[in-house]
Amino acid sequence: MGDFRTPLSRVKGLGSARAGTSHFWHQRLTALLLIPLALWIGFSIAALPVDHATLVSWIQQPLVTVVLVLLIMVAFYHAQLGLQSVIEDYVTAHASRTFVLLASNLMCLLFGTVGVISVLKISFGA
Amino acid sequence: MSNSNHPVSPHLQIYRLPLTALLSITHRITGVILAFGSLLMVWILVAAAQGADYYQWVMTHVQAWYGQIFLFGLLFALYLHLCNGIRHLFWDVGYGFELETVDLTAKMAIVMALVLTVATWIIGG
Numbered sequence: 470m471g472d473f474r475t476p477l478s479r480v481k482g483l484g485s486a487r488a489g490t491s492h493f494w495h496q497r498l499t500a501l502l503l504i505p506l507a508l509w510i511g512f513s514i515a516a517l518p519v520d521h522a523t524l525v526s527w528i529q530q531p532l533v534t535v536v537l538v539l540l541i542m543v544a545f546y547h548a549q550l551g552l553q554s555v556i557e558d559y560v561t562a563h564a565s566r567t568f569v570l571l572a573s574n575l576m577c578l579l580f581g582t583v584g585v586i587s588v589l590k591i592s593f594g595a
Numbered sequence: 596m597s598n599s600n601h602p603v604s605p606h607l608q609i610y611r612l613p614l615t616a617l618l619s620i621t622h623r624i625t626g627v628i629l630a631f632g633s634l635l636m637v638w639i640l641v642a643a644a645q646g647a648d649y650y651q652w653v654m655t656h657v658q659a660w661y662g663q664i665f666l667f668g669l670l671f672a673l674y675l676h677l678c679n680g681i682r683h684l685f686w687d688v689g690y691g692f693e694l695e696t697v698d699l700t701a702k703m704a705i706v707m708a709l710v711l712t713v714a715t716w717i718i719g720g
Contacts, residue, residue, distance in 0.1 A: 497684065497687060500683075500684060501684065503677075503680075504677065504680075507673055507677050508677070508711075511670060511673055511674065511715050512715050512718060512719075514636070514715075514719075515670070515718055515719025516718060516719045519651075519654050519658060521646075521647035521650045521651060522647070524643050524650070528643070541637075544633060545633070548626075548630040548633065551627075552626075555623055555626070577630075583637055583641060584637040584641075586644075587640040587641050587643070587644040588640060588644075591640070591643055591644050
């Protein structure tokens with residue numbers, strides 16, 4: 470059997486979904502980034518101060534602000550990719566799958582944004 | 596049809612899942628749990644940005660017994676997903692597929708997750 474794809478399509482290697490291996494690749498890259506970030510937040514959460522002023526001054530340290538924002542963006546992107554895999558495997562009806570996927574993506578974007586803005590608001594001392 | 600004597604494969608609910616299969620589905624479940632659990636983290640950040648009073652109110656729930664159980668479970672889910680995720684990353688680059696290795700790393704992931712959870716809890720006080 471011949472290959473019906475055009476030479477260009479074969480070279481690009483993007484497949485019928487036109488995304489190639491980007492989902493797989495991004496999930497792995499974010500996973501790698503999340504190894505140190507997850508350990509950092511895990512141990513930080515446990516030591517989370519009950520006192521508001523202490524937490525605020527911790528977040529306001531420039532390095533903490535940067536790493537927190539990075540963590541939130543990478544974590545929610547990783548979550549979005551993972552939830553997508555789960556939804557695509559278990560939600561079979563086309564209409565509901567599309568709806569659930571869109572809702573899931575939107576929620577990840579929304580809560581990721583809310584998290585980042587909260588950190589920035591604290592960091593800039595609102 | 597139903598009376599034919601051919602061997603049938605064991606159904607998922609009867610088949611005893613090996614440890615590796617259990618960890619595989621657990622990886623998905625912990626992933627989904629963490630996606631929802633991260634909302635708690637966002638909620639705490641929102642509360643902290645909102646002001647001291649609201650943050651204090653949220654923390655009374657986090658400090659309560661049900662909040663602490665939830666947090667402990669979330670931490671364990673985080674570390675299990677992390678440790679098992681490292682197994683997946685090794686598989687992705689082609690290492691650790693031998694049966695003994697797969698079994699050994701499965702047990703290592705669970706033990707490491709437990710150790711990290713307890714260590715975090717002790718450090719956190």
